[in-house]
Each structure stands twice: as C-alpha cells, then as structure tokens.
Amino acid sequence: MQRRVIFDNKALPYLLLAPQVAVTLIFFIWPAAQAVWQSVHLQDAFGLRSQFVWFENFEAVLADPNYLDTVRVTAVFSLSVTALSMGVALLLAVLADSRIRGAGAYKTLLIWPYALAPAVAAVLWMFIFNPEIGLLGRALNDLGYAWDYRLNGEQALTMVILAASWKQVSYNFIFFLAGLQAIPRSVLEAASIDGASAVRRFWTITFPLLSPTTFFLLVVDVVYAFFETFGTIHALTHGGPGKSTETLIYRVYQDGVINNDLGGSSAQSVILMVIVIALTAIQFRFVERKVHYS
Amino acid sequence: MRTDESAFGRRLMDAVPHVVLILGVLIFAFPIYITLIGSTWDAGTIARGNLPLTPGGEMLDNYARAWNETRGDRIIHTPVRIMMMNSLIMALVIALGKIAISIISAYAVAFFRFPLRMVFFWMIFITLMLPVEVRIIPTYEVVANMGLIDTYAGLTIPLIASATATLLFRQFFLTIPDELVEAAKIDGAGALRFFVDVVLPLSRTNIAALFVILFIYGWNQYLWPLLVTNSGDMETVVIGITKMIGNGEAATDWDLIMATTVLAMLPPVAVVVLMQRWFVKGLVDSEK
Numbered sequence: 125m126q127r128r129v130i131f132d133n134k135a136l137p138y139l140l141l142a143p144q145v146a147v148t149l150i151f152f153i154w155p156a157a158q159a160v161w162q163s164v165h166l167q168d169a170f171g172l173r174s175q176f177v178w179f180e181n182f183e184a185v186l187a188d189p190n191y192l193d194t195v196r197v198t199a200v201f202s203l204s205v206t207a208l209s210m211g212v213a214l215l216l217a218v219l220a221d222s223r224i225r226g227a228g229a230y231k232t233l234l235i236w237p238y239a240l241a242p243a244v245a246a247v248l249w250m251f252i253f254n255p256e257i258g259l260l261g262r263a264l265n266d267l268g269y270a271w272d273y274r275l276n277g278e279q280a281l282t283m284v285i286l287a288a289s290w291k292q293v294s295y296n297f298i299f300f301l302a303g304l305q306a307i308p309r310s311v312l313e314a315a316s317i318d319g320a321s322a323v324r325r326f327w328t329i330t331f332p333l334l335s336p337t338t339f340f341l342l343v344v345d346v347v348y349a350f351f352e353t354f355g356t357i358h359a360l361t362h363g364g365p366g367k368s369t370e371t372l373i374y375r376v377y378q379d380g381v382i383n384n385d386l387g388g389s390s391a392q393s394v395i396l397m398v399i400v401i402a403l404t405a406i407q408f409r410f411v412e413r414k415v416h417y418s
Numbered sequence: 419m420r421t422d423e424s425a426f427g428r429r430l431m432d433a434v435p436h437v438v439l440i441l442g443v444l445i446f447a448f449p450i451y452i453t454l455i456g457s458t459w460d461a462g463t464i465a466r467g468n469l470p471l472t473p474g475g476e477m478l479d480n481y482a483r484a485w486n487e488t489r490g491d492r493i494i495h496t497p498v499r500i501m502m503m504n505s506l507i508m509a510l511v512i513a514l515g516k517i518a519i520s521i522i523s524a525y526a527v528a529f530f531r532f533p534l535r536m537v538f539f540w541m542i543f544i545t546l547m548l549p550v551e552v553r554i555i556p557t558y559e560v561v562a563n564m565g566l567i568d569t570y571a572g573l574t575i576p577l578i579a580s581a582t583a584t585l586l587f588r589q590f591f592l593t594i595p596d597e598l599v600e601a602a603k604i605d606g607a608g609a610l611r612f613f614v615d616v617v618l619p620l621s622r623t624n625i626a627a628l629f630v631i632l633f634i635y636g637w638n639q640y641l642w643p644l645l646v647t648n649s650g651d652m653e654t655v656v657i658g659i660t661k662m663i664g665n666g667e668a669a670t671d672w673d674l675i676m677a678t679t680v681l682a683m684l685p686p687v688a689v690v691v692l693m694q695r696w697f698v699k700g701l702v703d704s705e706k
Contacts, residue, residue: 127529127592127596127599128596129596129600131530131599131612137527137535138532140523140526141526141527143522144520144523144584147578148541148579149541150560151575153544155559156548158559158560159556212442219435219438230442235694236687236690238690238701239683241638241640241656242638243638243640244683247663248453251449251452251676252448252449257464257466257467259469262467290445295701298698298701299701302698347549351549351552354640355638373551373552376551380554381554381555390556393553396552397547397553400548404546
C-alpha cells in the first residue's frame, strides 16, 4: 500500500531508513546467516578450520535421545502454559466484562503483573514454594507431602509451568477483555430476551465471536512459552533437576554458551528459527483473513 | 417463600463473579505481599521459614544496605543503585531508540517512493521472525568482535530494531489525510519540516503508548544482558536478583534479596499503573 501524495526527495528516504537497516543487517540478518552457516559446518577443536558437513549437525541433534526429551519437555511446558494462562484469563475477563460493580478496579488489579519480568515472577514463586523458606512449600511438607522442586523433576516442571502461566495471565486478560468489549451488546441482549442462559450465550455467541483473539493469543503464548520463559527456568531450576525442565531455548544456551558446541547449538537455533517462521506465517494467514472479513 | 428463596439465589449468583475475581486478584497479589513483608524482616527470620504475615522493623536497614553496600552477611553483590541505573539506561535507550529509528523508517516507507522500498520494508519485517533468543550465539560473536561486551551499546543496540513499531507507525501514517500533505507542500514545507511540524505532534499518543510497552520490554530483558555483561558494574537488576540467590541455599541474605526484588519491580509496575490507558492502547495496537 502507498499514499497518493508523497514527497519526492531522492536521498532522504535512504537516510531515514539507514539506522534501522544497519541494525537489522548487523545484528539480525548477519547472525542469522551465521547460524545457518555454522549449522552445516563442523569446526575443529581450535576453531581454526571448518568443514562443510551437510546435515550432520542436524542428524546428530535429532538422533540425540536427550534432545528428544527436551522436545517432549518443551511440548508439555508450552501446552500447559498456553492452556492454563488462557483459560484463567478468559474466565477473569468474562467476569470483569459483565457489568458488575468495581469492574475498573478489578481490571487495574489484574493487569499489572504484565510489568513483571519472567525471572522476577519466578523468584516471587520461589519465595512462596521454596521447601525451606516458602510459606506454602513448608506447609506442603508439614502436611506430609514431600515437596522439593529442586530434587523432584515433575515438581520442578509443575513449578515452572505455574510461574510462567501466572505471569502470562494478565497479557491474555487484556486482549480477551478488548475482544469482549468489541462484541455488540445488542446480539447478547437479543439472545437473552429469547431466553438463552448465560452459559449458553457464552458458548454460542461470545466464544465464537472471540475466536480471532483466542487464535492470536494461542500463537503469542506459544512463542512466549518457547522463548521468553528462559528467564523463568534460569531463575528457578537452571533446567534441572537432571534435564527435567530443560526446554529447547534453554538447551541452545546450555550447548552454545556453557558447553561451547557451536555446530550443535547453531543447528538447534536453525530448528527454532523454522518454528518461529512457521508460527509467524500461521499468524499472518489469520490476520489476512481477519482483514478480509472486516 | 418461593420469591424469598429465588431472591436469595439471585443474590448468591450475583456474588459469584466477585468471589472469583477477588480470588484472582489475591492470587496475583499474594506473592508480592509476601515479598514486601519479607523485605522488612531480618535474614534469620526468613531463613527459618516462619515469616510472619505482618511487617517487621528492618525495612529501612534492609533497603539501605541493598541499595548502597556491596556485601551482605553471606553474599557479595553489586549495589542495587548501580544495577537500577543500568536497568534504567538499558530500558530507556531500548524504548527511545526503537521509537526513534522506527518512526523515521516508517516515514520513509510511507511518504516516499524510491527504488528498493519494498526490499527494505521486508528486511525490517523479517526481524519479527528472528527473536534474539534464536540467534544468540552468532549475535554474541558479532558484539564481541566489535568490542562491545560490557558496554551500554552492546547491551542495547542489538535489540533496537523493531518491526512491530515500524508497522504500527506506517499503519498510522497511511491514515494521515492527503490534503494535509498537499497543504504543507503548497506552503513550501519540505519533507523534514512536515515530519517535525505535523507528523510528530500527530503521533504523540502512539509514541506514549509504545514507550510504555517498550520500556517494560527493555527493563525485563534477561538472556541478552546475561550474555553481554560480565562485570558487576554493568549488571542489570533482574539478572542481579538471580545472581544474589545463587543456588538458593536456605541460609543466605534473603532480606537483601527480597528488598532488591521489590526495587526491581517498582519502575515497570509504576509505569503500567500510572500510564494504564496508554499501556492498554499500546499493547492492543502494536499487536494488531
């Protein structure tokens, strides 16, 4: 799309674009190309020479049973975080949208956790669920339930899922509320006059009309669970105990930064890039459709 | 009897949403409350695990020590005032930098016609698909080769390109009426004059809304500062907290850690609460 009336300077537009394009080339395109290059090369131990090895790095990554475990952890983690944070947010948004007293106050009190860093949210949860200093962590042990997410892998996974979801509810809440407020009141009132119950009105009118928002949030939350939760996991469990909370992004960090395996880490980065590109493409197909209908 | 019962039932039904919402509010407030309370007690009380639910008397002492000093009883840390300053610089440079370079590139794409226009547009657009997390190692190498480790430039510039901000401004610029541009041209105003006198003032709300979102984005960065900063003087406060916790042994300076956590939350939460209207607009608009 283009405006009809424009300015006709020759050099100015390039100057205006220069900073953004420079940053993009140096810090986005070039490193991404490097990742792709490294993913099909093998470096010798001194990093002096590298050899083109086709897809060996990918084969090595995908044949590693540890990597497949990481894929499984990531799947469980992302699905749980997405379902939990969206479910809770939708419930709260529907209630806050119904014309009840104090709706504005509830809104303010529910959106501020958006401001917290994922790592800070994780630290707050640690203060509560730490088996030694946390109020609830100690209570669980006093009740005879052996709770220690630092030793038990399943408890660790539960803990990072809860902390990551807790932080994401406010984001989903804001979008669900905006989506709900866009639904015409007249439709709901007409259904109400026809005698449809609140629950029936929700499932036959509200929920279908909310589907663009739901779909949008689905993609955003999966991306969040894949990447931004690095801080949550790093602050709470460092991927452990064992590898029970190691997600794909945590493993890229672990292999590339801690273990210094460039080829393997780059191959993993390229796999992640493909996933993000696929998710973005899905999202844009959906945006196009939305534009088409409106 | 029947009418009484149904009136009571209706009142009960009216209360349910409030009960659920209050429960929701409490689930979000409770961890913050515990942290606030913890930051007013001494480390020993917290470490023994019997933290009371009411404030203690160590508040001023804890905050002063965390803010100024480099060592607690058990841990050595960067003073929080230095980490807060680093976080503030990082958040401001990222937010203002993203806005500045995005608004001028959107202006170029929307108000000019020139060769390779769409190539540049797509190049910027592609950055959406390359979050810093998927290209960390090679980006780190680029920054290291440029000698930017442990500098503010290394901390901020690689995060400063923004496809979403560019798309948002471009979308907005396409709605500026042609008559306005024609009038400006007849008055002899050039492209830069039009940008400063008309486009910038019109973009005020969009800039404010984006600023709130991007400030929080910048303040909350984690993986990138973790890689690019080694020296304590460059540490940001979010990283600082997890470094202070270390491996999470029970006997540590929990009082200082909790005070630091409260301080780390304060600026972004204040920005959201004080600029709520712009914040919601910025969030919903920039994701469209």
